[in-house]
Amino acid sequence: MCDHHLVKTIHGHHCHNGWDNSNPPAAHVAPGTTLEFNCHDSSAGHFSAASTLGDVLTMPFDKINPVTGPIFVDGAAPGDILKVTIDSFKPSGFGWTANIPGFGLLADQFKEPALALWHYERDTLAPAAFGQFAKVPLKPFAGTIGVALAEPGLHSIVPPRRVGGNLDIRDLSAGTTLYLPVEVAGALFSIGDTHAAQGDGEVCGTAIESAMDVVVTLDLIKDTPLAMPRFSTPGPVTRHLDAAGYEVCTGIGPDLMKAARDALSGTIDWLCREHQMPAEQAYMLCSVCGDLRISEIVDMPNWVVSFYFPKIVFS
Amino acid sequence: MCDHHLVKTIHGHHCHNGWDNSNPPAAHVAPGTTLEFNCHDSSAGHFSAASTLGDVLTMPFDKINPVTGPIFVDGAAPGDILKVTIDSFKPSGFGWTANIPGFGLLADQFKEPALALWHYERDTLAPAAFGQFAKVPLKPFAGTIGVALAEPGLHSIVPPRRVGGNLDIRDLSAGTTLYLPVEVAGALFSIGDTHAAQGDGEVCGTAIESAMDVVVTLDLIKDTPLAMPRFSTPGPVTRHLDAAGYEVCTGIGPDLMKAARDALSGTIDWLCREHQMPAEQAYMLCSVCGDLRISEIVDMPNWVVSFYFPKIVFS
Numbered sequence: 001m002c003d004h005h006l007v008k009t010i011h012g013h014h015c016h017n018g019w020d021n022s023n024p025p026a027a028h029v030a031p032g033t034t035l036e037f038n039c040h041d042s043s044a045g046h047f048s049a050a051s052t053l054g055d056v057l058t059m060p061f062d063k064i065n066p067v068t069g070p071i072f073v074d075g076a077a078p079g080d081i082l083k084v085t086i087d088s089f090k091p092s093g094f095g096w097t098a099n100i101p102g103f104g105l106l107a108d109q110f111k112e113p114a115l116a117l118w119h120y121e122r123d124t125l126a127p128a129a130f131g132q133f134a135k136v137p138l139k140p141f142a143g144t145i146g147v148a149l150a151e152p153g154l155h156s157i158v159p160p161r162r163v164g165g166n167l168d169i170r171d172l173s174a175g176t177t178l179y180l181p182v183e184v185a186g187a188l189f190s191i192g193d194t195h196a197a198q199g200d201g202e203v204c205g206t207a208i209e210s211a212m213d214v215v216v217t218l219d220l221i222k223d224t225p226l227a228m229p230r231f232s233t234p235g236p237v238t239r240h241l242d243a244a245g246y247e248v249c250t251g252i253g254p255d256l257m258k259a260a261r262d263a264l265s266g267t268i269d270w271l272c273r274e275h276q277m278p279a280e281q282a283y284m285l286c287s288v289c290g291d292l293r294i295s296e297i298v299d300m301p302n303w304v305v306s307f308y309f310p311k312i313v314f315s
Numbered sequence: 316m317c318d319h320h321l322v323k324t325i326h327g328h329h330c331h332n333g334w335d336n337s338n339p340p341a342a343h344v345a346p347g348t349t350l351e352f353n354c355h356d357s358s359a360g361h362f363s364a365a366s367t368l369g370d371v372l373t374m375p376f377d378k379i380n381p382v383t384g385p386i387f388v389d390g391a392a393p394g395d396i397l398k399v400t401i402d403s404f405k406p407s408g409f410g411w412t413a414n415i416p417g418f419g420l421l422a423d424q425f426k427e428p429a430l431a432l433w434h435y436e437r438d439t440l441a442p443a444a445f446g447q448f449a450k451v452p453l454k455p456f457a458g459t460i461g462v463a464l465a466e467p468g469l470h471s472i473v474p475p476r477r478v479g480g481n482l483d484i485r486d487l488s489a490g491t492t493l494y495l496p497v498e499v500a501g502a503l504f505s506i507g508d509t510h511a512a513q514g515d516g517e518v519c520g521t522a523i524e525s526a527m528d529v530v531v532t533l534d535l536i537k538d539t540p541l542a543m544p545r546f547s548t549p550g551p552v553t554r555h556l557d558a559a560g561y562e563v564c565t566g567i568g569p570d571l572m573k574a575a576r577d578a579l580s581g582t583i584d585w586l587c588r589e590h591q592m593p594a595e596q597a598y599m600l601c602s603v604c605g606d607l608r609i610s611e612i613v614d615m616p617n618w619v620v621s622f623y624f625p626k627i628v629f630s
Contacts, residue, residue, distance in 0.1 A: 104613055204613075236557035
């Protein structure tokens with residue numbers, strides 16, 4: 001929690017599905033206030049340690065990804081920036097990763113549901129076992145973090161937008177400061193969809209989905225335009241993953257999306273061949289620890305997207 | 316050079332422009348041979364310490380990006396993999412970065428030529444001064460590294476392809492092993508376009524372009540299909556850049572290319588505003604040290620591309 005003084009806890013029943021600037025605030029706070037949010041996992045508690053594969057198909061899609069809030073920040077007005085200092089995470093110790101049919105970068109190839117359950121040390125955050133296959137380093141963050149849109153009405157929680165939301169940015173972890181453009185009076189900040197670990201891309205569509213308490217400090221920068229979310233990390237972002245180097249497959253061509261799919265497919269093939277993993281397990285493992293990077297985007301007409309798989313998970 | 320025994324030097328006059336499987340080999344070698352290549356910079360020596368802005372417009376585009384080679388590897392046949400162990404680099408100490416009109420991720424916004432010249436310590440590879448603005452950590456690699464295509468005729472050197480070529484992958488540095496699919500007898504390996512530093516994306520279209528001698532070992536893995544280049548790094552890939560953390564701007568939307576452009580534009584705006592840099596200097600600095608990453612590619616219909624700018628260059 002750094003040097004911030006915790007003022008208030010926002011309990012999990014103060015949650016909403018989707019973004020709507022008419023949602024009643026869970027609290028009004030002064031700029032500079034530090035708050036703890038009880039965040040649900042993205043299934044809203046649907047999965048438990050007793051869950052089985054069939055539970056993937058009975059997910060309540062109208063209730064997914066509830067976010068805790070919204071918080072009305074006194075004095076926040078359109079044209080301001082909401083400065084969100086991400087202080088700390090208290091994870092639950094239980095998590096899940098799923099392949100949900102119709103969702104994910106290779107949805108056309110992985111049409112059957114898959115489910116992995118995780119039990120990790122909530123205090124030490126030691127690397128977590130992925131079955132007998134791998135151990136995945138953890139770095140908790142909130143997948144969904146944002147403010148209300150100016151446009152009235154209910155907006156789906158699924159896509160991220162210029163005001164943030166379901167950003168799924170792996171490095172919005174403890175110590176990072178996030179800047180969001182304010183579009184309505186009070187900003188109306190909400191947070192949820194907490195993840196114990198994820199790679200850049202979140203390629204199978206889910207991370208290590210896990211309920212957590214999150215402490216953040218909300219402050220204002222008045223009258224400063226901002227087009228898109230911006231953030232600043234206090235230090236390195238991949239040292240929990242990089243010590244043993246990476247196995248990298250590339251995708252090359254004129255379409256970044258196809259190149260990303262090819263790079264991921266190459267990595268899944270490699271995991272199946274070299275580490276005897278079933279393909280759907282490899283796909284989920286890639287999602288929680290591997291990174292999609294754009295290696296070059298200027299050598300017309302072909303770009304290179306690379307999938308960086310961290311070898312440390314096998315050590 | 317690891318434990319490899321240097322057998323032969325391939326001098327710089329053994330170079331070619333473009334890929335053509337009828338190019339006569341510069342040498343025939345047995346699998347397992349270690350070779351030193353004298354690599355030209357991508358301007359084929361057009362730029363020197365005395366160069367000025369006007370020299371950008373007189374670049375000989377028909378002669379750019381000469382690669383040294385090709386090398387005929389005895390026994391290599393279509394369906395094999397050429398295993399390239401990247402042993403070491405001996406950089407020249409001089410380099411250049413340019414904005415070349417019509418080329419680069421923001422070519423529509425940066426229409427005027429720009430040029431930066433670099434003088435760096437070729438032995439210590441200490442971070443190199445970018446004018447009075449920044450100091451950029453160095454990590455030499457070959458931008459262009461590949462084998463001949465099966466298709467006859469001359470193919471432009473500019474785009475990378477399934478057989479490698481102008482990959483511009485920042486992590487093809489000393490210690491990395493690269494795997495390339497062989498498509499013609501002898502593989503016909505060539506290398507060049509050496510860079511002293513580059514970020515993921517090479518966003519302005521050039522890196523720290525710099526002539527170097529490169530030592531690699533060429534070996535064969537017989538009868539193993541490979542769809543796209545693959546590589547394995549021996550350890551971390553960004554520790555020369557990450558110690559002070561990153562300033563990150565995002566681009567969010569349904570098109571990865573536009574999102575990448577927005578993330579870069581946000582970063583350039585931030586550099587201009589917070590570090591008083593002229594925009595074209597910021598653009599070139601981003602190209603030599605900043606990284607394009609795909610933060611999420613599954614939250615339909617909007618993806619997040621992030622540009623990671625390493626704060627260490629200002630420390």
